[in-house]
Amino acid sequence: MVPVTSRTAGTVDGLVVRQATRTPDAVAVTHVGQELTYAELVSRAGELAHRLTAREVRPGDVVALLMDRSVSFVVSALAVLMAGGAYLPLDRRHPQDRLRWMVEDAGAVLLLTDGPAAVIDWAGETPVEELGPTSGPVPAPRRLPDPPAHPEHLAYVMYTSGSTGTPKGVANTHRNIVDFVTDPCWDPERQARVLAYSPLGFDSSTYELWVPLVQGGRAVVWSPEHFDVAELKHVIARNGVTAAYFTTALFDTIAHEDPTALAPLRDVTTGGDVLSVSALRRVREHCPRTTVVHAYGPTETTVFCSLQPFAPDFRGALRLHLGTPMRHTGLYVLDDTLRPVPPGGTGELYVSGSHLARGYVGRPGLTAQRFLPDPQGAPGSRMYRTGDLARRESDGTLTFAGRVDRQVKLRGFRIEPAEIEAALVALPEVARAAVALREDLPGGRGLAAYLVPRDQTRQAVDVDEVRRHLSRLLPPYMVPSAFTVLRELPLTVHGKVDHPALPRPAAPAEQGPAPRTPLEEKLCGLFAEILQCPPVGVDDNFFQLGGQSLLAIRLGARIRETTDHAVTIRDLFRYPTVARLAAHLTSDTAANRET
Structure with missing residues (x-):
C-alpha cells in the first residue's frame, strides 16, 4: 500500500508517488542484493520525511546528504523532497573544509548521514543526524507531510568550480527536473533499468535516479570503490541494465579497453567534454544493437539540454555536433550585441527554456550576469550564457568551438x-x-x-x-x-x-632505484608506456607521476594482457609503486600456489 498523499505530478516526489500507486510491487531500486519496491521506497521515504518535518525541515530548506551510493541515498533524497526541502549531495572524497563551506553557503538546516554522526566534527552549527538502516520491516503507510512542494520550489543544490576562488551552488527546481525527466527522448522500455553510479554531487545522478523512477523503471545502484571495466561488464550483465551515462573520458576508456561491456545496453549517453569519433566508431562496431547518444548541457541547464543520437540503423558519417534541443529548450548562437550569428559564423552559445536553473545560491550578482532576459522569448523568460563558443554550420547544426573564458573540462568535471x-x-x-x-x-x-x-x-x-x-x-x-x-x-x-x-612541465629529473626482478622490469616499462614518460624507478608513485583513475584502468588491462597476474584497479591504488605492486603480485601468486 502507498501512503495517502495529495502530491502533484508537477514535482519529482509527486511523480514517484504516482508511479508507486500504479506499480506498487515493481522493483524500484537495487543495490548489492537489496531491493525496494515502489511501495516500499515511498513508505520508507515517507517515514523519513515525517522525521525531517519533526526536525523542523520546511519547504525551501536545504538538507545536506553525506552518503555513499546506496539505497539509503535514494530513500533520503526522496524523503527530503517529500518534506518540501531540497537536497545537497556531498562527496566524502572532498576535503572537510570544502564540505563545511558548501553546507554553510547553501544554508543547510540539517546534515543527514548514513555513517556515525559523532565523527562529523566539521559541520559547525549545522545539526547532524544518522539515517539508520533502510532494511528491516517496512513502516506502515501514512499520509505524507503537508504542505507538499510546489513545482517552483528548490529541489537540489549542486556545486561547481567557481572563477572567484570558491565553488558556486547551482539551484535547480522541481520544474527543471520534471521537464528533463519527462522529455519524450527517454523511452520507458529503453530506460527500464538505468545504472546509477555517478558521484552524488555530479548532475548526471539526476538522470540516473529520477528518469527510471518517474516512469516505472529501476535504478540499479553500483558503488565501486574504483571504476573497473571488467566489473562494469559484470554488473550490466547480472542486473540486466538497459541504459547508462558515461563521461566522454570514461566512454573513451571503455571503448579502448572492452567496448563489448556496453553491448547489452539499449542506450548509452555520453557527454561532458569533446567526444572521440574513433571511440564512438569502436563502440558502434562492437555494440550493433545499442544507440549511442552524444549529449550537451551545463549543470545550470539541468544535466542535458541537447542530444545527438546515433541509432543502430544510422548510416551517415559520424560527425559530432551539439545535437537537437530537448523539449521546451532552445539554443542560440549570438554575437557580442546578442544578435544571431549568420551561417558559418561563430558566437557564444546561450540556452533558453524550462531547463534553466533558478540561479546561484546567495549570488544574485553572478546570477544576473549569467541568466539574462531572453530577447527571443516571452516576457520574463531567460537564457543562460554558457561561456561556450559554437559555430553555426551552413546546414543549421551547431558545433563546439571552444570557450570565451578559461574554464576547462577534465574527465567530465568543470574546472x-x-x-x-x-x-x-x-x-x-x-x-x-x-x-x-x-x-x-x-x-x-x-x-x-x-x-x-x-x-x-x-x-x-x-x-x-x-x-x-x-x-x-x-x-x-x-x-x-x-x-x-x-x-x-x-x-x-x-x-x-x-x-x-607557459613551458611544458619537465619530467621528473630523478629516477628511483632500477628494477631488480623480471616482474619489476616489466612493470616499470608498463608504467612508462601508460604515462608516456621516461623510464621510471621501482619507488616512483604512479599517481604522483601524473596517473589517475582512467589511466589506472588502462595500466591494469596492460598488466593482465602481458603477464600472468590478474591485477585489479584496487591493487593499483593500494600499491602505486612498482616495488609495492610487484611484491603484492608475487606474494599473491605464491599464496595461490600453496592453496
Whole structure:
C-alpha cells in the first residue's frame, strides 16, 4: 500500500508517488542484493520525511546528504523532497573544509548521514543526524507531510568550480527536473533499468535516479570503490541494465579497453567534454544493437539540454555536433550585441527554456550576469550564457568551438583554474601562480600548475607540501598533476598571463632505484608506456607521476594482457609503486600456489 498523499505530478516526489500507486510491487531500486519496491521506497521515504518535518525541515530548506551510493541515498533524497526541502549531495572524497563551506553557503538546516554522526566534527552549527538502516520491516503507510512542494520550489543544490576562488551552488527546481525527466527522448522500455553510479554531487545522478523512477523503471545502484571495466561488464550483465551515462573520458576508456561491456545496453549517453569519433566508431562496431547518444548541457541547464543520437540503423558519417534541443529548450548562437550569428559564423552559445536553473545560491550578482532576459522569448523568460563558443554550420547544426573564458573540462568535471590559483597564492611561499590544462603531460591531458616563489633568492617551493595543501582544500580532480617553479610568469603586452607561453612541465629529473626482478622490469616499462614518460624507478608513485583513475584502468588491462597476474584497479591504488605492486603480485601468486 502507498501512503495517502495529495502530491502533484508537477514535482519529482509527486511523480514517484504516482508511479508507486500504479506499480506498487515493481522493483524500484537495487543495490548489492537489496531491493525496494515502489511501495516500499515511498513508505520508507515517507517515514523519513515525517522525521525531517519533526526536525523542523520546511519547504525551501536545504538538507545536506553525506552518503555513499546506496539505497539509503535514494530513500533520503526522496524523503527530503517529500518534506518540501531540497537536497545537497556531498562527496566524502572532498576535503572537510570544502564540505563545511558548501553546507554553510547553501544554508543547510540539517546534515543527514548514513555513517556515525559523532565523527562529523566539521559541520559547525549545522545539526547532524544518522539515517539508520533502510532494511528491516517496512513502516506502515501514512499520509505524507503537508504542505507538499510546489513545482517552483528548490529541489537540489549542486556545486561547481567557481572563477572567484570558491565553488558556486547551482539551484535547480522541481520544474527543471520534471521537464528533463519527462522529455519524450527517454523511452520507458529503453530506460527500464538505468545504472546509477555517478558521484552524488555530479548532475548526471539526476538522470540516473529520477528518469527510471518517474516512469516505472529501476535504478540499479553500483558503488565501486574504483571504476573497473571488467566489473562494469559484470554488473550490466547480472542486473540486466538497459541504459547508462558515461563521461566522454570514461566512454573513451571503455571503448579502448572492452567496448563489448556496453553491448547489452539499449542506450548509452555520453557527454561532458569533446567526444572521440574513433571511440564512438569502436563502440558502434562492437555494440550493433545499442544507440549511442552524444549529449550537451551545463549543470545550470539541468544535466542535458541537447542530444545527438546515433541509432543502430544510422548510416551517415559520424560527425559530432551539439545535437537537437530537448523539449521546451532552445539554443542560440549570438554575437557580442546578442544578435544571431549568420551561417558559418561563430558566437557564444546561450540556452533558453524550462531547463534553466533558478540561479546561484546567495549570488544574485553572478546570477544576473549569467541568466539574462531572453530577447527571443516571452516576457520574463531567460537564457543562460554558457561561456561556450559554437559555430553555426551552413546546414543549421551547431558545433563546439571552444570557450570565451578559461574554464576547462577534465574527465567530465568543470574546472575554473582561477579557483586553484587562489588556493595556491594563499600559501605564504607562493607569490604568483597560474594553472593550465595541457595535453603534453605524462599520461596525457591534465592540469599543470606554475609557481613563482615569494623568496626570489632561493627560487624554491616545496612541491610536496603544495600538493598536500591543495588536497586539503580541493577535490582530487582539481589537484594539478604537474608543478613547475618559474622565476616569473610570462606576460602579454597587456600585463596578463600569457598561457600559450607557459613551458611544458619537465619530467621528473630523478629516477628511483632500477628494477631488480623480471616482474619489476616489466612493470616499470608498463608504467612508462601508460604515462608516456621516461623510464621510471621501482619507488616512483604512479599517481604522483601524473596517473589517475582512467589511466589506472588502462595500466591494469596492460598488466593482465602481458603477464600472468590478474591485477585489479584496487591493487593499483593500494600499491602505486612498482616495488609495492610487484611484491603484492608475487606474494599473491605464491599464496595461490600453496592453496
